[in-house]
Amino acid sequence: MDLSFLLILSLPASIQYAMLGVLLLLVAGSVAERLLASRMAADAHRELRQRINSWWVMVGVIFVVLIIGRFASLVFFAVLSFLALREFFSILPVRHTDRRVILALYLMIPLHYYWIALEWYGVFIIFIPVYLFLFIPFALLMLGETKGFIRSATSYQWAVMTTVFAISHVAYLLILPGDTNPAGGPIGLVLYLLFLTQFNDVAQYLWGKTLGKRKIVPKISPNKTWAGFLGGVSTTMALGMVLAPWLTPLSWFEGLGAGLLIGVAGFVGDLTVSATKRDLGIKDTGQLIPGHGGVLDRTDSLMYTAPLFFHFVYYLKY
Structure with missing residues (x-):
């Protein structure tokens, strides 16, 4: 039997389901990209395709290293x-x-x-x-x-x-000790943080595009609206509450708090890098990730959510 398959089977069931869920979301995104091909401008569709393809690569790399080990x-x-x-x-x-x-x-x-x-x-x-x-x-x-x-x-x-x-x-x-988080182990905490951080970015973008009118800080990021911020944070809180007992040692109520923390911190991290780019007069921090820009463009929210979520969990449960 293939070693990688054995490594996957050795993971907690909640981790396997979480990874499967992320892969299904990527499949849905790829299908939607194909269906929207004829309805979008060529440049917009090319960027969307690049973004989704990059997500496949990024998710694949993260899953592989997490499965291989510490x-x-x-x-x-x-x-x-x-x-x-x-x-x-x-x-x-x-x-x-x-x-x-x-x-x-x-x-x-x-x-x-x-x-x-x-x-x-x-x-x-x-x-x-x-x-x-x-x-x-x-x-x-x-x-x-x-x-x-x-x-x-x-x-x-x-x-x-x-x-x-x-x-x-x-x-x-x-x-962190795995026995403190029997539901998902250390990998569960990482998947929870990474997924909610990226989900929050997408949720705030979708809410802002759908209902956003009143801008928060137009001089820094003209696309950031109160509807996007509040809708994204609320959605992230709800998802954080649902996923917490499956992937973390947090209760559903603590998961609600974690979702609030990640939603707000992700918003601030995004704005901070946006302000940095405005100060330097650049659009993207790099071109390493097609459709996304540079590494800083993709990790801007994580720079704030990672330390805050870590200490939230560390002092609550460890």
Whole structure:
């Protein structure tokens, strides 16, 4: 019997059903894309097809690494942090003299994920927001260049905070004791977070397109409306409540709170990256993911939902 099939069968039933449900949604999206082909403008249809095809690849990669195990998953999220940080530096006005500092920031990524592999929560939680935050301005001072010092120090700190520290909380969910979550184990927590985060983005978009009129922050994101925000958060809360007992150690009521947290945090994360792009005068942060833009465009909501959901679950159940 194929090893991958055996690995899938070894997963809890709730995880198997969750993965099957996501695949069915992708199938439905692919079918809808084919049916809408003749009704959409060529450019709009091409973008939709690219988005769905990219979702197939992204979901496939995530499912494979989660099924293989903890080590593969940690490596995957470390690589994701590297790609996100590299993309952030590619859009920032980086000083030529800062190259050695930037190299040091890349090198600290495997070290940070090493703390996760060791299950050393005490170091994990302070390594970047304390020690690395103190290291960055000191390292820049040693270069002897003062022009642009404040902008460089703060932008590098923020880049590392969002792309490495925030995203790494998804990886740390995989390290939490599985016996505390008999329904779905560590993988259940990751699937719950990732699915609700992405679902919230889609729900807010659909509600906004359907009923949205009053804009929230038109100077930052003109497509964000109160109807989209409230409708998306409400839908995410409802889904979070339903899925919580199946994938997490949370009760249905706690799942309602998790859905609220993810809905609001995802909205703020999306807006934050939108504001960054507006400040820099760019449309997308990159072109790595066809139809979606760059890594930051796809992980903007996750940068906020991951650490907040992690601590919500950690202090409630662990």
